[in-house]
Amino acid sequence: MRIAVLGTGKIGGGLGERFREAGHDVVMGSRDPANGVPYAEAVQGAEVTVLALPWRVAEETVVTLGGLAGQVVIDTMNPYANHPGQAALPELYGTSGLERLQELLPAARLVKGWNHVYAHTIRTSPDFDGQVATVLLCGDDEAARGVVAGLAREIGFDPVDVGDATGARYLEPLAGLMIRMAIPLGRGFEMAFRLLTR
Numbered sequence: 001m002r003i004a005v006l007g008t009g010k011i012g013g014g015l016g017e018r019f020r021e022a023g024h025d026v027v028m029g030s031r032d033p034a035n036g037v038p039y040a041e042a043v044q045g046a047e048v049t050v051l052a053l054p055w056r057v058a059e060e061t062v063v064t065l066g067g068l069a070g071q072v073v074i075d076t077m078n079p080y081a082n083h084p085g086q087a088a089l090p091e092l093y094g095t096s097g098l099e100r101l102q103e104l105l106p107a108a109r110l111v112k113g114w115n116h117v118y119a120h121t122i123r124t125s126p127d128f129d130g131q132v133a134t135v136l137l138c139g140d141d142e143a144a145r146g147v148v149a150g151l152a153r154e155i156g157f158d159p160v161d162v163g164d165a166t167g168a169r170y171l172e173p174l175a176g177l178m179i180r181m182a183i184p185l186g187r188g189f190e191m192a193f194r195l196l197t198r
């Protein structure tokens, strides 16, 4: 599959590397010509586009991409208001970053994924002594969620479908909990969420 990854930082770099290892044709999109091609060029002909940018530039960037009609778009981002002048976090539980992006890209098939997984886990391994990290996925297009679930399995994660785009209202705050545990509570980055089922 042809996969465009926009942003060559911790998440984009990690997912790009894993998808390439899984045999996909990965095109890195970057502001820096040394790291990739311009974002709008990277998405040309892609079947899947990964958004791995800071939220503060997400809305202004996605509207420059030509609509991404029909593409599966994986949104890994968390809409934290951590910059002066940045728009506030979308009302928790009333909406989400994913839903805002779906409004901006009505013909694209957005799926939230990996927003609650540390880049460290992607870059090292999703396997914790035989227990595999869960990646919770949501979005309005069921088939698109299936495509992303397949990609997740290929790179070693256990995908769990949490339904339509409103699921992002819960997945985005979950990332906040993850960061709280890692940094202020000092647990570090050697951890991931796993859904237990029976």
Ligand SMILES: NC(=O)c1ccc[n+]([C@@H]2O[C@H](COP(=O)([O-])OP(=O)(O)OC[C@H]3O[C@@H](n4cnc5c(N)ncnc54)[C@H](OP(=O)(O)O)[C@@H]3O)[C@@H](O)[C@H]2O)c1
Pocket (backbone or CB within 6 Å): 006, 007, 008, 009, 010, 011, 012, 029, 030, 031, 032, 035, 036, 052, 053, 054, 055, 057, 076, 077, 078, 079, 114, 115, 116, 117, 118, 119, 120, 175
């Ligand atoms: N780090 C994590 O563990 C983690 C986990 C889950 C979700 N996330 C989410 O994933 C997204 C990316 O996070 P990250 O940790 O990968 O961040 P990062 O390492 O800072 O990478 C972000 C990338 O976005 C691109 N970018 C475009 N405009 C930018 C700007 N104005 N300022 C800075 N970078 C800009 C840059 O790539 P180019 O220079 O190549 O264009 C940059 O490398 C965020 O929304 C974050 O909430 C992160």
